[in-house]
Amino acid sequence: MQNRSLPADIKLLVLDIDGTIAGVENEIRQPVIQAIRAAQAKGIKVAIATGRMYCAALRFYEAVGSTLPLMAYQGAWIQEPATQTIHRHWTVPKSLVLQLLDYFEQPELRSLLSVHFYINDQLYVRELTSETKEYAKRSGVQPIPVGDLRTALTAEPTKVLALSDDTALITTLLGSLQSRYTPAELYLTKSVATFFEATNPLVSKGTAVRYLAEEYLGLKAENVMAIGDNFNDVEMIEYAGIGVAMGNAPDAVKALANWVAPDVEKDGSAAAIEEFLL
Known part of the structure; x- marks a missing residue:
């Protein structure tokens, strides 16, 4: 775990789904929802970045009350559910x-x-x-x-x-x-x-979160907190001012994070939100 000095001015919280906000029950538990709502009440915007299909991620997007474009397929597909606008769709040759x-x-x-x-x-x-x-x-x-x-x-x-x-x-x-x-x-x-x-080689959750933060919202990396649990989350964890790995993440992923949260089954993402945002 890295111990860089951590910024306090977080304006965007990016969440992975599987292994991060949803565990074996495939649902978001109430303590996690409550922590997300509390962050949103402070004016922090919440986004989803997932390897899932766009259609398979929508119910989680709605559950967390996001209003931002949804980053699916590791960020290969970025679409705004409210308007159906597709901001990015990068395919494999x-x-x-x-x-x-x-x-x-x-x-x-x-x-x-x-x-x-x-x-x-x-x-x-x-x-x-x-x-x-x-x-x-x-x-x-x-x-x-x-x-x-x-x-x-x-x-x-x-x-x-x-x-x-x-x-x-x-x-x-x-x-x-x-x-x-x-x-x-x-x-x-x-x-x-x-x-x-x-x-596509241009794709990663890191490039997607950078697009959302810098081009869509006009923020900097230091305004972003990202939470993930696996190797496909590494790029966004490294990009974010505060990068959090879940307790159930592989050790190599934890080693790249600023902070390691408890396991997903122990509502680790809620603990991370409380630690840094509330």
């Missing part, structure tokens, strides 16, 4: 999507991975695996099984995801593909231990 699919469909990997394509805020899958069904239930989305995913590529995907209950496989997959592709070609990350994700 089709040529790279096809390369990733070829990689995932190697004989030794094909049966171990569920591959998801996110195209125009819809989820396309090869088939309905148990992992996909569980993902769909948590996300509240209806996957569209297409057999050969190549047939779904009528438009470029916002995100490509490969999931497996084998967390070691996902870690190996990330390392292998990071050695194949430079950060200028693809942004590769893990949002949870079982999710490998690929997006």
Whole structure:
């Protein structure tokens, strides 16, 4: 944990969803809602930055009472729910999507991975695996099984995801593909231990939060507090004047934060808000 002197003039609070404000119950608990409301009562604006689909993040956006653009798909898709204005939509080039699919469909990997394509805020899958069904239930989305995913590529995907209950496989997959592709070609990350994700190289929650803070609101990094729990939150935690990692975050993520909050199941984000904003 870093101990830099922490700024006090926070005007924007950015929250991740899964593992940060929503735990195993897939809901935001009342102490967290109350802390968010108290921050908003002091004039602090609240935003959501998530790896989730836009449509799957909306109920959390509404629950926290945000009025700002919603940052979905790690920030690849930024849309204002009130007006439906899309501020940003960065996609993955089709040529790279096809390369990733070829990689995932190697004989030794094909049966171990569920591959998801996110195209125009819809989820396309090869088939309905148990992992996909569980993902769909948590996300509240209806996957569209297409057999050969190549047939779904009528438009470029916002995100490509490969999931497996084998967390070691996902870690190996990330390392292998990071050695194949430079950060200028693809942004590769893990949002949870079982999710490998690929997006446009310009994408990260850090670039999304920077856009929202500096271009949309006219703020500086020192006016931002961000709370997250995983590797896809690292860029926004590092960008923010106060970057908070959850107690359930991997150690490597905690090491980059200014402060480590309690676990999500102990309402850690509420504790962080109380510590710095109330």
